[in-house]
């Protein structure tokens with residue numbers, strides 16, 4: 001057999017956003033409040049952790065209408081700029097645009113019997129605009145948010161009842177967008193469930209650590225079931241559509257060749273691949289039984305859960321990739337100063353301004369590993385560099401650092417394709433500047449398109465093409481030959 005010469009024909013080049021990070025318009029056209037809209041902006045950039053919420057701070061947030069303190073309420077006003085923004089994506093030549101649906105536009109509180117027509121109309125128009133330019137929408141059903149009503153009523157995904165609310169929501173989407181949306185994703189970075197509130201919509205701050213993890217893994221189990229049911233529903237309602245899972249892939253390396261470090265890295269890897277093991281293979285892997293036993297976690301399975309998981313296997317695997325990590329045995333640890341880098345500093349890599357270790361070759365490794373393990377189509381649905389951009393007096397943004405980051409990753413993607421990996425697309429994170437998921441800053445920019453707005457929400461919201469805009473346009477036009 002021949003070695004592929006490069007990116008396949010029909011490769012889905014594009015960009016990805018999430019409703020709560022771009023749309024704004026948080027309280028109009030019948031929309032309810034979402035869990036993302038009660039999370040505060042962090043003011044200390046170096047102290048990176050995924051911002052969480054406590055029972056106490058939730059009450060304060062509900063009674064506060066500020067869009068400065070809670071920036072995901074304002075996003076970058078995509079709700080009113082979507083035509084202009086999608087037109088700019090089309091100008092770059094996008095083949096695909098990954099966006100998410102705000103659950104609260106469709107079911108404001110989560111538990112209504114009927115959907116909110118005004119909310120659906122917004123997505124009708126967004127998809128029509130994509131279609132006009134020949135851009136394939138890739139739709140995340142739930143991206144780091146859910147109706148706050150379901151947090152108050154069910155403690156989010158902690159309760160099994162939330163599965164029914166999600167299934168009601170997905171049915172509306174599959175019926176309405178049959179033949180329009182060909183690529184669905186059930187949950188963004190489903191592994192975020194074990195990180196806390198953003199993933200589960202469950203308040204667990206006052207629980208001791210063991211109970212916290214018990215709650216999160218049970219909430220995750222409910223998401224697995226909801227996801228598998230959505231796969232079955234989608235296959236039935238729109239057999240032409242493809243539906244996938246989405247993992248925040250954390251490629252990790254052993255700190256040294258010492259067998260204990262290698263074993264620690266292997267376990268770390270399993271704890272990341274566990275999520276896709278369930279969603280791609282349709283069952284919990286054995287190594288998790290040991291992990292649950294060691295950590296005193298006992299999951300409640302309903303009678304037909306195993307069957308649902310076995311039947312509801314995904315069609316493709318999508319993932320985000322930003323960085324790699326280093327893992328050491330407990331006795332050999334020196335923590336990285338970076339933030340998301342939940343482990344050791346890698347002396348062979350440089351980091352972003354936010355401490356994320358930049359590792360293009362790690363992407364090739366991740367692609368090969370995922371392909372070897374699962375043999376189903378892979379889709380990179382997030383990758384990019386969060387950086388501070390400077391607007392020059394003549395209103396330009398010379399973001400060569402971003403071009404450099406993306407170029408190196410694209411080169412490694414091509415290597416992986418030549419290694420034999422089936423990769424169907426690449427949507428970079430935040431093609432237009434947006435609100436950061438973790439810290440809700442505006443200053444952490446990923447876009448090819450600059451948005452004139454600062455951390456306090458001041459600015460004209462004008463869109464400006466950065467240098468990377470013209471570069472990415474060439475990459476797409478040449479199907480990855482010119483990088």
Ligand code: BG6
Nearest residue numbers: 018188189386435436437438439
């Ligand atoms: C991913 C999320 O984890 O990383 C996105 O799916 C997020 O929602 C992206 O924006 C980058 O993270 P951050 O914190 O820099 O916005």
